[in-house]
Amino acid sequence: MGRSKKSYYFAEVYAIIRELLSQGKGEAEIDNFIVNLKLLNEKHLAEISADSYHRSGGAFALSLENAAFAANFVNAYAEGFRLALRAGMDDKQIERRAMMYPTEGFRLAVLNAQRQALHERGARKWRRMLHPELSEAGPCQQCMADAEVLHDIEDPFVEFHPNGVCSQQFLVYTMEGRDIEIPVPSDEADHTRRRWAV
Numbered sequence: 001m002g003r004s005k006k007s008y009y010f011a012e013v014y015a016i017i018r019e020l021l022s023q024g025k026g027e028a029e030i031d032n033f034i035v036n037l038k039l040l041n042e043k044h045l046a047e048i049s050a051d052s053y054h055r056s057g058g059a060f061a062l063s064l065e066n067a068a069f070a071a072n073f074v075n076a077y078a079e080g081f082r083l084a085l086r087a088g089m090d091d092k093q094i095e096r097r098a099m100m101y102p103t104e105g106f107r108l109a110v111l112n113a114q115r116q117a118l119h120e121r122g123a124r125k126w127r128r129m130l131h132p133e134l135s136e137a138g139p140c141q142q143c144m145a146d147a148e149v150l151h152d153i154e155d156p157f158v159e160f161h162p163n164g165v166c167s168q169q170f171l172v173y174t175m176e177g178r179d180i181e182i183p184v185p186s187d188e189a190d191h192t193r194r195r196w197a198v
């Protein structure tokens, strides 16, 4: 079995982290790292979005807006990361924060491309569904408040916090009078993530 697009993405981000750490984290290296991180997000998330759209039954083409949504969302945090790197972070912190980009980006890319495919197939609204019985800590206030909102199908799905703190969420689309529940990919369900460092 070949490696998934997701595992290549994680491996390439991991490689630029190793490069930064081995080069001594100077200003030029930090700037270069941030440029490369943003480029990797753009490249991989556009591909992952297109795949997700077709896998979800999309018969046309993913909109440019939806194709770029996930990369734009995560890359908006990159300037803050650059400043934090310049201020000084230890290697573990850097690795953890950098890997949030592919983790969150993947989730947003998959879900927002699915959303367009389901829109084309007749869905008009989506809602976040929480399963507090499936997690130990339970969902946060923000997710609980958002779960009350019936979103227009054009509203993108966004994450309120990194690393899927409120795991076991589903999106519910109403189509032809019945509800379709789609799981939000979470870290626990994700075996690829444990392999990226190998």
Ligand SMILES: [Zn+2]
Binding pocket: 139, 140, 141, 142, 143, 144, 160, 161, 165, 166
């Ligand atoms: Zn939450």
